[in-house]
Every structure is written in structure tokens, then in C-alpha cells.
Amino acid sequence: MVDWAKQRLDIKIKTVRRPLDAQGFVVLPRRWVVERSLSSIMRARRHCRDHERLPQVSESLITWASITLMTRRLTRKPARRSTRTPVAPVALAAAA
Secondary structure, three states: OHHHHHHHHOOOOOOOOOOOOOOOOOOOOOHHHHHHHHHHHHOOHHHOOOOOOOHHHHHHHHHHHHHHHHHHHHHOOOOOOOOOOOOOHHHHHHHO
16 A cells, blocks of 8 residues: 555655553554544534445545535634633732
């Protein structure tokens, strides 16, 4: 698979592995990007089950879900920054 991607698509695939000394939950670098993308695509109703007969139909539905997601991200308003100044903990202690 890695050789195919290198030859046909000219991309480099890097596998993210758990550290050998890790115990319990460990945040892996950049893996969340793929998981977030897949979960966004799975939120589209028709992707929860595989009802399509042809793989081309599934591929086009995934493309459509990705276009919808990207359109939403591009058209949403940017987050507003708070104009309030943060209250220092010392001022809170003095007020109490």
C-alpha cells in the first residue's frame, strides 16, 4: 500500500505508532486529524450503513459529504475574541 501510494500518487505515508514505553491513553500526533475527518463524514446519514451496490456511488457520497463539510467550514463566521480584560486572581480574593 505504501509503495502504491508513492508510485501512483507521489505521496509519503507515515504510520503513527504508540510509544513503546506508553501505558494507558497516549495522544498520538496528527492522528486526530484523520479521526475527525472520518467522524465528520460518518455523520452524513447514508454513510452509517453500506447500502450502495457500486463502490463509485459510495465514493461520490463521501465526496459530497466532504464538500458539504468544507463549505460549512469556509462560510462560518470567525470566532470573536473577547474584549473583556481578564480579572486577576488577587482582585477576586480582595473582593471576597
